[in-house]
Amino acid sequence: MTDPFKEAEATRKVLTAPEDASGRIDAWLATTLSGDYSRSRIKALIEEGATLVNGAVMTEPKQKVQPGDVIEVAMPVPRDPEPRGEDIPLEVLHEDEDLIVLVKPAGMVVHPAAGNWTGTLVNALIHHCGASLSGIGGVRRPGIVHRLDKETSGVMVVAKNDAAHRHLSDQFADHGRNGPLERAYQAVVWGRPRQLKGTVNAPLGRAGDRTRRAVKREDAEDAREAITHYAVTERYGETPDGASLASLVECHLETGRTHQIRVHMAHIGHPLIGDPDYGQAFRTKANRLPDEARLVVERFRRQALHAFLLQFEHPSTGETLRFEAPPPPDLERLIEALRLVRTAGSP
Structure with missing residues (x-):
């Protein structure tokens, strides 16, 4: 078993139980850390060896907390969820084995981020392209080599494999000065x-x-x-x-x-x-x-x-x-x- 306290992305939280502390340690931690993790997640962390009581590893969620106990919890940093494919219509101008060119509508976010984990262009692309999308650019930005603001409409190109992603990224980085x-x-x-x-x-x-x-x-x-x-x-x-x-x-x-x-x-x-x-x-x-x-x-x-x-x-x-691509209907009006x-x- 790996040591949760040595994981690079863990956050160590140290708590001292007050004089009126009582009950199961998983319940006490869930209450004390209210808003951070659910009781079931706290229980799982304890069972994984992510809790120290007075310097010793404790893996029993039912253990009673005692006044004055010094409790340390290795709390992993929450990870952004991996985007999933969503059946969102795309206006495709061109597609081949290397890339896809499309028209992004106004109101659509390009890639998932806080407040916009679904309904993005990436969600639509994952459904449309499946496993062919390039992974360069991060899990949340597969194939994305440039972006448009949420409320800006227009033509975009997306890479479908790593070689195409590198080539297109180099072109955008050069800003057309040599191409x-x-x-x-x-x-x-x-x-x-x-x-x-x-x-x-x-x-x-x-x-x-x-x-x-x-x-x-x-x-x-x-x-x-x-x-x-x-x-x-x-x-x-x-x-x-x-x-x-x-x-x-x-x-x-x-x-x-x-x-x-x-x-x-x-x-x-x-x-x-x-x-x-x-x-x-x-x-x-x-x-x-x-x-x-x-x-x-x-x-x-x-x-x-x-x-x-x-x-x-x-x-x-x-x-x-x-x-x-011509202006969308709202801009044309x-x-x-x-x-x-x-x-x-x-x-």
Whole structure:
């Protein structure tokens, strides 16, 4: 039997029984450690030799606890559950023995994590692909070489074996500088950038929590290079000062940082419509739209971002593959509603 106290992932908890301690030790521990483990799990830990009483291993759950007993418990760190396949429909654009290209819908998380252990793209892929998925990237991220935010829709590629995973990962790490990799997004933003075409070169880092990002100084400890190329493709609603109420912008990524397009567009003063993290201050701009368009904008509760284009080199054949997907229905409705107030014409 292995020693639970020597396991690398065990947490040692030391307790001293108070003067009124009594009853079975498994029941006492279950009460004292309330919220950590159930009584049945405590009992199993005791039987596995994961409990010391006054320095001696104790494997009998029925043993009585005595006032003043020093009790040590080796508590294994909880492991994330392995994802299981779920019969979730997938919109597949291409599939072969090496990879699968699909359109991720808005609202779907890519891989399981706290608060989203089911209903993810990985759950759907495990059901669809079975044992063929690559294991590189961790148990919870089989085959995943890049990701999209939960509320961002668009084209993704997933590896189905280890060799394909390595090849695709190398392409994404290179950001297309030495190969055909290309990623392009459609974003509906507030206002219109002064320059109809431009590049945002602004390092990104954490913004106080695990997920939010902000533009950082280049010498900031967590600053990471982030470059977005953009071009205004449509303008909606001319304002008295000759600007526009909103714009459709095509963004091409030279790097792939968390929330990169969302933060960069907000940084230049044109956050995405519906963005709950970086565009809240612009919500009142909807009041300047005609009623029909205003209602559509107010009901659009996610960032208006769609990964419409993905190009890469096939890991086996070397062929350049290019895939495009039109905006999903909710984003198309938003664009059509804004086109009704379009008076500025094409850029």
